[in-house]
Amino acid sequence: MSPSERPLDRRSPLVLDTHDLGRRAGAMKEIVTDVPAPDGMGSDVIGVPPASPIALELRLESVVEGVLVSGTATVTVAGECGRCLEPIEQELVIDVQELYLYPGMEPDDTDASRMEGEALDLEPLIRDEVVLELPFMPLCQEDCAGLCPTCGANLNADPEHTHGDVIDPRWGDLAGWQSAQDN
Ligand SMILES: [Zn+2]
Ligand SMILES: [Zn+2]
Structure with a gap:
């Protein structure tokens, strides 16, 4: 195989080998596994931490034009609240439903996902979905x-918090007097 025929990084955990699926239409294979997330899924404020687990629950089905992948990819999204800066962590379930065309299949849709040899790469699909789902302004709560x-101060922890009046200097004096009494 020349490198040009296999530009996929086969070591990527999101590249699936379909060799044992075969090309007989109707053949099916279930994949249930955790794989480490690649770098750069998300933005500066929120995203999937690199190497955090992506839980794949997928069905690969051989069809005439290629391999149909359906199921879910569950990722953990972490970041910080855009208002209070507290850390946020939430689970995101991505629905996967994609046809990967066999090499040489003429697509009507030039954006169609394609297999490379017997491998298919889930990464672009999952990355796009994650980015779509991520909030522009993540919040710890609505x-x-x-x-x-x-x-x-974090106003969630202290809702009554106010600076309505500048502290009256006499209260400061009183506080001083109080601590003098305590001593
Ligand atoms: Zn917040
Ligand atoms: Zn304050």
Whole structure:
């Protein structure tokens, strides 16, 4: 095989080998496994941590034009809340439904996924779906109260928090007096 025929990185855990599936239409294979996530799935604020597990539950089915892949890929998405900066971690289930055309199949759709030899690469598919699903502004909760613009306190933890009045200097004096009494 020349490299040009096999440009896929076969060591990538998201490249599946369909050799044992065969090309007889109707042949089927189930894949249930965890694979490590590649780098760069997501944005600076939220994404799939590299090497975190992607749980694949897939069915590969041989059809006339290629291999139909269906099922789910479950990833963990981690990042920080865009308002309060607290860490966020959530599970994202991606529905996978994709036909990978055999090499040499003429596609009507030039964007169609294609097999390379007997291998197919799930990475572009999963990456696109993850990016689509990721919120532009991730929030720890829908109504996150964010941070106090004055002191940076987390307003979710302290909803009554206010700087309505500048602290009266007399209270400061009283506090000093109190601690003097305590001593
Ligand atoms: Zn938040
Ligand atoms: Zn404050």
